[in-house]
Amino acid sequence: MVEKEIDTVCSQYGLRPTNLSELTLKVNLPDVNLERGFVEQENSLYLPLHEERQAVSSLYRVGMEFQAYIQFILNPERVNSEYLADFFNNTLGLKIRKSWLTKGFIRGPEGRLVPHELVPDSSHGSVPEALSRRAIFSGESEFAAAAPVIDKSGFAGRASVEDMCTELDGSIDLFQGQGAPILAENSHPSMTSLDFLMYSKLYLPDFQAQTKILRIKRLTEELISQLGLFKHRLSIYPKNIAHIEEKLELIREAIELANDSDYILELIRRGESKKLELKSTLRMNLVSGKPDWNVEHAVLKTIIAYINTDGGTLLVGISNTGDVLGIENDNFLNEDKFLLHFKQLLKQHIGLAYAPLIEYALVPVNGKKVLKIDCQKSDEAVFLKSGKNEEEFYIRIGPSSERLTGSDLLEYVNRRYGRKPD
Template structure:
């Protein structure tokens, strides 16, 4: 079918999009790539259509009239067709409204001389007649004569250039005549069969999530599902809680099947009555109850503050099963677990598997949130240390915890004295600005050229809450001048935002000391805040190796394929041993952790046999070799006191688990530099990686915050 015919059929109500299709999600770069391929006459895929006399619920306001007879539905290719319609016609297709187009591509321009495609840039395009809006070409608002005439007003235009422009315009104008290869489902197919085919087609690609495919199946037996879920999303967004449809599908899976991984459980029409009943309860009672609880008890005012919204699902499932009848103590325990799930990033990877485990505990445990907290504790220490703030920016979940804590204290804006929870109107939107102005720090070397110093300038311990108006008036005042003014005007405001009140630390040359002191204050106060929410009952949780692998690499877990066997080179590579040592030293210098050898970072079990063979031995020889490496590089005392080795078997393969305790003294790793000289490097954990702190002054500062003062010689 030609592209122009597709557009015409949409306008003539002969081609529709079923409601079970997901929304328009293509980003502007996707559209640019599509038109680039069309101009170059590259293949752009196929569309899957279904001709039927009995269409399911349709997307948009359009209703099917039986008098129309058979109509076509787009089952696959909707994103491309929507983009084509908008660019060719300059309008949103009838099955969408303007508000539903998140990434509007209609200001896509083309350079008719080079065929370069770009979205409108005023400085680049405004006075350059070679840049033409694509829609204007397709709508015949601009043609060859217009372009050349405008060009000649400012320059000589050679015949060669005119021929080139004419040829390029023909390529663009030919796009509506391009054929879209079409595959069709026969008219005799039922709605259920059409959705099954849609599912099979899309599971072969990477475009749709499992939740989106599940929602398509649900819409097949409950046509109103997508519209009802979208209506709820709008209502929640008005209250500050912004989610996508995937989130609500996970909620349905959780409350109906007590899991988070197998979306196929929702595919069967046997779910229909239960899912309608479950949604009614969620919509009318449970969701509003949980989000009101988060706002009033956890001080979470909007989802922008949440690192992972999926931590809300176990709480929703619990409230659903308890019919919203949570005791005050249960609410406090849920809140406490939620906070830790954020700062310890429980749901940053392996989401379905973690939801399986956590929801399973919620529906079976007598004290579910204590048990869930014990799982987090088994993965990583709960206590917040001052060094965790080092170089951490506003996107880190610790920043959200700071905000929730400040709200719980009744913190106020430093400059206006207004509560940070109060709705103050547009002029008083809250912003997080530097206490020590970045402009002044930049002059002292805290710029992008020194990434560690730059990170400290942006660190959350150098941030305070200000209204937008106050922020602009504050500008680049010296920190001691500004903070003195704040203290005089609002004496309690600094303490309420955990800002050191020692005026000696407010001097610009005391910036590092200020950060160090505020890190300590925040670590102490946040730990106290979390501990005082409620007392948690310790439950013994020891994660299996399989569960650790499912977690994936994180702050306290590293996976390595081997100790010394290079799988790419199929031979021994002793430099890999140095990587192992680097990881061990980073764990020591941070919060401790586990290193598993014999598993690659994708979670594939490789085992240790190649390492064994390279040492002409077995597990004992491997263990002795590894301990010798650690002892020789660091110390025998460290190897015996801080290192624990075990050799579990997973999928018939022996692997090595290296458990490293958090060190009480810093350790440096000796390596050869590019000149062959031995140098000492200092590694720490940042996220799921071991990174070097390069500058000696930064190392000293980190050690002061992480270890006792007497560890520095």
């Protein structure tokens, strides 16, 4: 599921997915003989293998919990370690880290990694269930290449994991030749293949964008601090108060637009659900190239279904595969004409009495405008007036809008609203 989300976000920004193996020059496992487990090196990522701890780019921030971390020395031409640590601590990165938990990295009652039975990986042949106690956290493991390719027969012909580790004098090469990556832990021997970790898909903008994002984040933190101080002093009646208000309003509008745009992209990545539906157009049939009532009807019935169930969001100008099309395909002269047409559809087929339940606006997304429609649930049954004497009732069931008629309609309305429909 998370890989699909990464594919979508990469597609939205014109990037290809990457992974840690493409970004990493060297991997160091924690060494209990070192006071802090690792030797501080430039552009390092310290990655915890359970979600309770933060990924960090400084050994100082690892503290004495170093046994719960792995150190990745990153290619400074590809990635900024501070950016990647921040990525792994945010929503998408946390989802990726959570998916790693299923591969054998678990948290014990004292908050440390504990032994875990290895799940055999059929792609690597037979794998023993436990490590020899001779395999310990120590030494350094270098990659043979920037992006090594794992030989899926990496474990073939090896009698045991102990045989693999003996010749290393306690060090474990994560990529022995072209074999599968291995991780062992001191005192509490456990093991798991690192394939899943090293080759899990990641979203990564180019290095210039990473630097700019970090700069903006620092600026944001600085602004928050300055705004807090300004708010505290505001009652003293500062000079140029009108000028200050104007500037703050500009900042607010810019941030609001950016948030709305990013929120829509996030919704698209989640995919259609009970509370989200995507429509390519408001009125235009993209096959015939002509306005089509059936297209308008599909939009309206979704709105009715949301109102009659638990509310939801409809995005017009997004294909069902998540491509941002914008409202241009509806061929209106301008945005005002588009919004006026939509308002007329609501007035004619739903009724202005329910307008307070329907909020809508055009939001810029990837250089195009998308109609975002947020619907609240109603306290009474709402019908779609599809014809002169015909009314239709819809509810939301999963990711689709379903029409109820006859006894099903009576039962639903009576159960939900405690009365029969008018």
